Amino acid sequence: xxxxxxxxxxxxxxxxxxxxxxxxxxxxxxxxxxxxxxxxxxxxxxxxxxxxxxxxxxxxxxxxxxxxxxxxxxxxxxxxxxxxxxxxxxxxxxxxxxxxxxxxxxxxxxxxxxxxxxxxxxxxxxxxxxxxxxxxxxxxxxxxxxxxxxxxxxxxxxxxxxxxxxxxxxxxxxxxxxxxxxxxxxxxxxxxxxxxxxxxxxxxxxxxxxxxxxxxxxxxxxxxxxxxxxxxxxxxxxxxxxxxxxxxxxxxxxxxxxxxxxxxxxxxxxxxxxxxxxxxxxxxxxxxxxxxxxxxxxxxxxxxxxxxxxxxxxxxxxxxxxxxxxxxxxxxxxxxxxxxxxxxxxxxxxxxxxxxxx
Amino acid sequence: xxxxxxxxxxxxxxxxxxxxxxxxxxxxxxxxxxxxxxxxxxxxxxxxxxxxxxxxxxxxxxxxxxxxxxxxxxxxxxxxxxxxxxxxxxxxxxxxxxxxxxxxxxxxxxxxxxxxxxxxxxxxxxxxxxxxxxxxxxxxxxxxxxxxxxxxxxxxxxxxxxxxxxxxxxxxxxxxxxxxxxxxxxxxxxxxxxxxxxxxxxxxxxxxxxxxxxxxxxxxxxxxxxxxxxxxxxxxxxxxxxxxxxxxxxxxxxxxxxxxxxxxxxxxxxxxxxxxxxxxxxxxxxxxxxxxxxxxxxxxxxxxxxxxxxxxxxxxxxxxxxxxxxxxxxxxxxxxxxxx
Numbered sequence: 001x002x003x004x005x006x007x008x009x010x011x012x013x014x015x016x017x018x019x020x021x022x023x024x025x026x027x028x029x030x031x032x033x034x035x036x037x038x039x040x041x042x043x044x045x046x047x048x049x050x051x052x053x054x055x056x057x058x059x060x061x062x063x064x065x066x067x068x069x070x071x072x073x074x075x076x077x078x079x080x081x082x083x084x085x086x087x088x089x090x091x092x093x094x095x096x097x098x099x100x101x102x103x104x105x106x107x108x109x110x111x112x113x114x115x116x117x118x119x120x121x122x123x124x125x126x127x128x129x130x131x132x133x134x135x136x137x138x139x140x141x142x143x144x145x146x147x148x149x150x151x152x153x154x155x156x157x158x159x160x161x162x163x164x165x166x167x168x169x170x171x172x173x174x175x176x177x178x179x180x181x182x183x184x185x186x187x188x189x190x191x192x193x194x195x196x197x198x199x200x201x202x203x204x205x206x207x208x209x210x211x212x213x214x215x216x217x218x219x220x221x222x223x224x225x226x227x228x229x230x231x232x233x234x235x236x237x238x239x240x241x242x243x244x245x246x247x248x249x250x251x252x253x254x255x256x257x258x259x260x261x262x263x264x265x266x267x268x269x270x271x272x273x274x275x276x277x278x279x280x281x282x283x284x285x286x287x288x289x290x291x292x293x294x295x296x297x298x299x300x301x302x303x304x305x306x307x308x309x310x311x312x313x314x315x316x317x318x319x320x321x322x323x324x325x326x327x328x329x330x331x332x333x334x335x336x337x338x339x340x341x342x343x344x345x346x347x348x349x350x351x352x353x354x355x356x357x358x
Numbered sequence: 359x360x361x362x363x364x365x366x367x368x369x370x371x372x373x374x375x376x377x378x379x380x381x382x383x384x385x386x387x388x389x390x391x392x393x394x395x396x397x398x399x400x401x402x403x404x405x406x407x408x409x410x411x412x413x414x415x416x417x418x419x420x421x422x423x424x425x426x427x428x429x430x431x432x433x434x435x436x437x438x439x440x441x442x443x444x445x446x447x448x449x450x451x452x453x454x455x456x457x458x459x460x461x462x463x464x465x466x467x468x469x470x471x472x473x474x475x476x477x478x479x480x481x482x483x484x485x486x487x488x489x490x491x492x493x494x495x496x497x498x499x500x501x502x503x504x505x506x507x508x509x510x511x512x513x514x515x516x517x518x519x520x521x522x523x524x525x526x527x528x529x530x531x532x533x534x535x536x537x538x539x540x541x542x543x544x545x546x547x548x549x550x551x552x553x554x555x556x557x558x559x560x561x562x563x564x565x566x567x568x569x570x571x572x573x574x575x576x577x578x579x580x581x582x583x584x585x586x587x588x589x590x591x592x593x594x595x596x597x598x599x600x601x602x603x604x605x606x607x608x609x610x611x612x613x614x615x616x617x618x619x620x621x622x623x624x625x626x627x628x629x630x631x632x633x634x635x636x637x638x639x640x641x642x643x644x645x646x647x648x649x650x651x652x653x654x655x656x657x658x659x660x661x662x663x664x665x666x667x668x669x670x671x672x673x674x675x676x677x678x679x680x681x682x683x684x685x686x687x688x689x690x691x692x693x694x695x696x697x698x
Binding site: 060174176203204207209211212232233234237257260270282285287288291292343344 | 411412518520548549550551552553554556557560575577578579581582583601602615616618619620621622623624625626627628629633635636637639640655
């Protein structure tokens with residue numbers, strides 16, 4: 001048994017002052033379809049500081065995965081255009097050449113995906129695949145690459161790595177494969193790791209191991225983590241800041257504690273309250289009526305309007321991601337007048353008050 | 359559920375005795391013991407939760423409960439009778455009372471059939487009433503799950519995931535079952551839709567007196583909806599009891615670890631300071647560990663655990679556990695409560 005520490009998320013000096021590592025401004029992605037050009041995401045603004053752990057949350061189709069992919073410019077064939085800037089350590093990735101991007105991918109920004117089995121090549125050993133990243137980006141000898149691979153496998157918690165390094169992916173369990181993916185992503189010491197649903201395919205006990213590993217790595221090597229997930233629990237356990245997306249836009253940006261205790265956007269609040277974790281047992285679950293608008297027929301103005309209990313005259317106007325004070329941002333013009341319930345609604349009201357005053 | 363006969367029937371709606379389900383591996387060299395000696399009753403009108411990680415055998419149990427799979431050994435009694443002993447015809451009509459719903463509504467609905475046609479299919483197979491009668495029943499079922507009339511004429515691709523799952527529920531309801539096995543029925547749905555579908559299950563239970571067996575890997579879902587919950591590990595139950603008891607005073611080290619591993623969407627000040635992270639992964643059900651199956655990952659393992667299989671015992675009223683040491687003081691310590 002091992003005991004892990006939950007995410008430390010006191011200010012950590014990550015915010016304010018320090019220059020962000022990644023600064024996304026006005027990012028939008030368009031796709032060609034048989035019905036014309038579709039705008040998948042638009043006006044995405046957020047920053048990630050060096051070493052910071054940020055969760056990007058939202059439901060399927062909200063654009064969180066495509067936002068992660070667009071940072072690495074890994075866009076599908078029907079891609080029609082990209083607006084805005086992706087400033088990474090001073091360089092605008094949106095205007096980099098393919099050659100410049102190849103030098104950044106895997107070396108300075110790495111990515112891991114949900115399903116390690118489809119990300120690993122079944123015909124090469126895991127050792128070969130991890131070392132490949134290193135050999136592409138640096139001038140190391142075969143022996144050096146192998147030694148570093150062994151060290152990295154040990155670092156990600158694979159027992160007896162000298163036995164595992166020559167295994168093929170099918171010989172490993174799901175959790176070990178995800179560890180191998182993490183080893184491959186970290187071998188060049190990236191400044192930013194983008195993890196897209198890295199534990200969704202894993203069992204809960206294995207998920208706990210992988211999240212602990214990601215947190216430890218980010219803390220010890222100061223790698224910034226952008227964790228894309230639909231699971232608010234995973235974000236709470238791993239990240240310090242949470243960016244909520246809805247229908248292709250960022251609708252809220254706050255520290256995890258603030259977003260959970262006192263969400264400012266009605267969608268974030270609705271999402272939290274619909275979780276069975278947080279509701280009284282056997283009671284009715286509050287739910288958000290309706291469904292996410294289709295990408296082809298996005299309403300003008302607030303995109304959450306049709307499902308929002310607080311919608312009123314004025315919501316049909318375009319919503320800006322506005323400053324809500326204390327480094328928080330929200331895309332809702334009524335945020336100041338709404339007092340929305342968070343993860344600790346009535347059943348735990350005294351506890352909520354206690355947290356809020358800290 | 360109220361029994362319609364004069365004297366109330368006391369038998370549980372399902373009794374499972376020493377259930378075993380084995381599969382041959384494809385090379386026929388080994389046997390997978392997917393379910394290996396499980397005992398439990400499902401009580402009329404309750405929601406019985408089964409929780410386990412992948413490979414624990416929870417889906418196999420679900421399929422066996424409705425005889426989509428036959429037990430390799432042991433017995434499953436429906437209402438006190440063994441359906442396998444019934445003549446073929448009677449067996450066919452008997453199984454209409456015991457329905458099952460799966461995770462993925464896309465796989466469960468034929469993309470080339472309208473929603474109404476899909477909902478009517480079970481009634482047609484069962485040769486219920488006239489065509490007009492069946493249509494009326496089908497539309498009634500759609501209405502009951504909260505889908506407007508015009509949905510009957512649509513095709514699956516025109517519906518969202520949550521709506522499709524409602525169609526699947528409507529279809530299971532057409533034959534007026536007594537019990538529905540729900541296998542990961544909300545796992546494929548988005549967070550904001552999940553609540554709606556869980557509420558629908560609760561409404562249907564209240565209105566129709568249904569019994570559910572709710573199979574899931576999601577602790578939050580199972581503890582929200584179930585009265586009793588069983589925890590499965592490598593083909594066996596390790597713990598079974600009232601949901602509140604299991605969630606708040608777990609007895610088995612695996613349950614304790616599972617509860618601790620569940621990521622909770624709570625602010626840092628309200629989450630437990632120490633969490634138990636189990637090492638390793640679930641061993642293969644082809645060659646499970648001797649003695650207690652959890653011993654290879656158990657933080658409290660003792661020599662006895664290798665030698666002897668722990669007895670399945672009722673340690674507290676209605677609260678069962680399979681662990682040699684579950685009754686030791688300070689052993690099954692609670693997960694530290696949230697300390698602000």
